[in-house]
Amino acid sequence: MVRRGGGVRVAAVTPAASTRTATAAAVVAVCLVTAPAAAAVAAAAATTSAAWSSIVTTGEMRVWHPVTLDIPRGPWASETARRNPFMTYRLTTTYTSADSGDRYVVPCFWAADGMAAHTGASAGSVWRCLFTPDAPGEWRWSMSFKQGPGVAVRTDGAGAPVRPFDGRTGSFVVGPSNNETAGGRDFRQKGRLRPVPGQRYMRFDNGDWFLKHGTDSPENFFGYREFDNTPKGRHLYGPHIMDWLPGDPTWGADHRGKGIIGALSYLASVGVNSVYAMPLTVGGDAKDTFPWVTERGVWRYDVSKLAQWDIVLDHMDAQGVALHFILSETENEELMERADRGVLGHGFSTSRRLYYRELIARFGHHQGIMWNLGEENGWKDGSGRGQYNTDWQRKVFLAHLAALEPYGALLSLHTFPADKERIFTPLLGDASALTGASLQVAGWPNVHNETLTWVLASREAAKPWVVSVDEIGGTGALPDAVTPDHHRERRDVLWGALTAGAAGVEWYNQAGDQSMEDFRGHANLWATTDRTLRLLRAQRVPFWAMDPADWVVQGRNNWALASPDIILVFLRWGGAATVRLAPSTAYAVGWFDPRLGAGVALEGARVIVTTTGGATRIGVAPRDARRDWALLVRRVGPVPTPSPPTPPSPPLPSSSAAPTPPPPLRVTPPAGPxxxxxxxxxxxxxxxxxxxxxxxxxxxxxxxxxxxxxxxxxxxxxxxxxxxxxxxxxxxxxxxxxxxxxxxxxxxxxxxxxxxxxxxxxxxxxxxxxxxxxxxxxxxxxxxxxxxxxxxxxxxxx
Missing domain, CATH: 2.60.40 (Immunoglobulin-like)
Known part of the structure; x- marks a missing residue:
């Protein structure tokens, strides 16, 4: 066993020596026993054989909670063994619901001693499969375990069986979820977060829709010095150790991890529900994060480090914080192809196939994970280094990820601001497996239009994308000490994105892009965004069933998101609201002050009744009429027609500014749609x-x-x-x-x-x-x- 801390090798022990000695002793004992004891010795030997071939099932055994299948005594291996375990073995388990027939094919992984997060082990015989069932009842599993040169990345079923595990079957039963911790945030009571076909938003299995409120900085969130073998890590998150609570996870005998765990607990407490993080920053900006034993050793993975990452992801699920996992940085998006001698030019390397498999096997079971192919992908930066992916690569990478990832999680892509048309257009519709666009927008006032462009383009291609605004240009969102009110972030970015149909935002801060340690420096920004999302929840605004509809509100600086029954209007510069409404209909209207310091309830709530409909002047906000305001308009019913015996009432005042001429024709509508x-x-x-x-x-x-x-x-x-x-x-x-x-x-x-x-x-x-x-x-x-x-x-x- 080898334990690593801060990149320094501490100790080494010959692997599994004691186990092998004990087994040999048992065999010798069989030769020495007397006849009366022979039956007992034979029974003991049978028990020992069963232990060697056992598969152990553990977990809470409830829906949406991870279930672990462990092979405790599988093939022994080490990270640095001549026979590379990451390439030489392929363990895959297929899980099938006995009730629905739903089937998941899940890649598995080598786990060293099974406790590597705490022991730092780099050798052992434990092989592990992680699966999160999405329905209660019986789940049946069947195991495929193959070995051979390069078999890990083969998709043709090649390889020799690893006996006695290949072909093994079994089952387990899970009950309904009863998890009600963390104030309802826990993803294990919501189920998996994934895009909905034909929709541009993500939804949990329990039916809750998701709007992302995330932090985009620091992008090297996993550059944390208390992870094993992370000597250049820039982070300790010291200010957040105070946010770690008894019962929260740590790892190792020295209880490391309190800073990063506390940081996630703080973020969750202020409404942040996603974190942007890269598993690979080698050759990029921070140069401190990698999943391997060495910085560029693309064939061998650091098992204890990845197990510690997994502890962090477990805490994220419990706190209701999704992981936006950015798989490459623009400077290293060809790193694996360059390390593979069998790849010429812009190809698809074996090491990349292994990279995708290892990450999905170890982390794909988490409920809140979102996969992103790469940051600023395809940007030709003029350096002459050729570190950029091509259209062909993006398509085959995405297809491979989609085939390997079993749960239907989001597959998105981020690119340079000026490259959106060039990079995204070839991926629209059925041309690729892409299901999301991660936007970087240079000019903040352009957020609305650029978001709208890709919301509409993907819809026109018959495959709406989950479009989110994940990076804003310039200095990004500055700390509260510099911009305490965050007016531009709120006005141009947050509301600009939401009313264009975005699935959320993540806040980027240039100064903290690799160095942010204390997330409290942006407390007002988190609070501003959280207030907006709480408004939507409190008012039950069905944003998932609404479309961008700027045409319903007059004024070129005004935006709207609308469905037939509800309209959410945003007035960037305030003023009077004039909204296109249906005739002879009653509407409830109310104002929301998006600035901090105000309440979350609607102000000036009242009911208006239209007569002719069309452009209807609703008026100005109750105060600060020249500042930005949101207006919620909800249909509450048609105007009732008076019964004949009732004396005629005076006509209702028209809500239209000008009288309307009588229609020259009024006949039966045409057939068709x-x-x-x-x-x-x-x-x-x-x-x-x-x-x-x-x-x-x-x-x-x-x-x-x-x-x-x-x-x-x-x-x-x-x-x-x-x-x-x-x-x-x-x-x-x-x-x-x-x-x-x-x-x-x-x-x-x-x-x-x-x-x-x-x-x-x-x-x-x-x-x-x-x-x-x-x-x-x-x-x-x-x-x-x-x-x-x-x-x-x-x-x-x-």
Whole structure:
């Protein structure tokens, strides 16, 4: 056994010597016993044989809690043995739910003596499989254990069986979760965090939706000097030792780890629910973190160090803090390919395949893990070193990760601010296994638009990504001592991201990028972000069912996230709110002050009733009207129609600023997925419709100047699913895209409601200048290319 601390080798003992001696003695004893004792000795020998082939199941045996299968006496190995255990063996276990038939194929790993986090062992015979069941009941397992040169990274089933473990089967039963610790934060009472197909947010197995509130600094979070073999680690997190509590984990006889464990406990206590961390900073900025025995020894892993990392991840699960694991840094994204002599140019090295397998085997069972292919990936920095991945590499790396990772966790990618179009575009839709985009935005006021770009682009590609803002340019978020109010971070970044449909933010601080030790320096920033997320929870805002909808609020500096029944508006510079609402409907409205010092309850709450609908002036916030405010508008019901015996009531005041001309046509809506309306571009109000499918005339004199047409999806008819061949960018659309046709020719593709035949931008509705005068025209709107259409035949009388 070898124990390592701070990179210094302390002691070495011949592995498993005592065990081997005891076994030999038992065999000798069989030869010396008398006949009457022969039966007892035979029974003892059988027991010894069973112990050698045993597989031990441990764990809390509840759903969403890890279950461990250990082979205590598997093939003996050491980190530095000539026969490299990391490459020579491949242990995999398949778990199948007896009730549902759900199946998980989970890579396993060599664990030295099984207690390496505490003993520092670098040798032993324990092999381990970690699995988190996601349903109660019986789970059946079957084990594949192979050996041979390079077999660890083979995917063709090659290798000789390791007897007697290869082909072994068994089962265990788990009960429902009863974990109610950590104030409801514990991921073990929520289940696995993963993206939902067709959605742009992540959700836990228990149904809770997730918005990320994270710290992006320090990126070398695991550059912690109390991990084994981390001599250059920049961190001790000394100020957070006070946050470590009795009962919290440590490792080793000297109880190391209190600083990093305390830091995570503090972050969780102030609402931070994710940490950005790199397992590999060799050749990068910090140069202090690596998973191997040596800095560039890409074939051999430091078992005790990784076991200590796992203790930290266990605490993160318990505290409700997800790990955003960034697998490479821009300066080292080709490090493994360069270390592999069998790889030429920008290839896919065996050592990288091993890297992905070891990390997933050791850490993939954690409920809150998010995998990120790399930081600033693909950036050609001009150094001439060629340390960048190619489109082909990104696609094959992602495909390999997706095939290896059993649980469907997030697979995302981070890139340089100017490279988003070049890097992300080839990965859209079914072109890759990517499920998330991790954005770095240089100019803070651009956060909203850049987030919106990739939210919409991924939706159009029929595979919405989980888009998060994980790095902001310049100095980043400065400490409270410099910017105590964090106005720009809140206004431009936090609310800019959320209203564009982002799945959350992580806060970057340039000065603390590798050196941050005390997270209390940003306490006001954590509190500001946490207040916003608490507002959404307290008001039950279904952000996962809402879409970016800037068009519903007037003013180019205003943003909105909306569904048919609720609208969340953000006024960057305050002022009066004018929101597009449905006619004859009652709405509850209330204001939220996003700045610290205010409460979390809505202010100025009241009910308004619309008559004509359209652009509805709601007014200004209760105070500080020239500062940023959020406005929540919720539909509470239609306006009831008075019964005939009731004396007529005075008409309700119109919520529209200007009277609306009577519609020239009002007939049965056309068949198909849409109804058509004429829109006044000055007010955004529908002034005619639904228009007839045949035989109608539109009199130009009765319509407002510069009118447009709007296609309104029929209630209860959602957009159809897309085929894999649907055009992704620049063509006739994805799910949610409406293709306008005039006399059989495509004239407009609209990707965001309102679906207008001439389009709109930031509240400005463009007039339909191609409106035909005289004669009949056939106008159609359809879902995507070749989708269902609604058609109208009209004559324009000018």
């Amino acid at each position: 849409f109804s058509f309306y004429v829109v006044d571009p000055r007010s955004g109000v529908d002034v005619a419709g639904p228009l007839p499918p045949t035989g109608g005339s539109l009199h130009r004199a009765a319509l407002p100047p510069g009118f447009s047409l709007r296609a309104a999806p029929q209630e209860g008819l959602p957009p159809p699913p897309l085929s894999p061949t649907t055009s992704i960018r620049g063509g006739a659309g994805g799910r949610g895209s409406v293709v306008w046709e005039l006399n059989g020719q495509v004239v407009r593709v609209e990707r965001v409601p309102p679906y207008l035949i001439a389009g709109d931008h930031r509240g400005t509705i463009y007039p339909w200048r191609a409106a035909p005068c005289g004669g009949a025209a056939t106008i159609a709107a359809r879902w995507g290319a070749g989708g269902d259409a609604s058609t109208i035949h009209v004559t324009m009388v000018c």
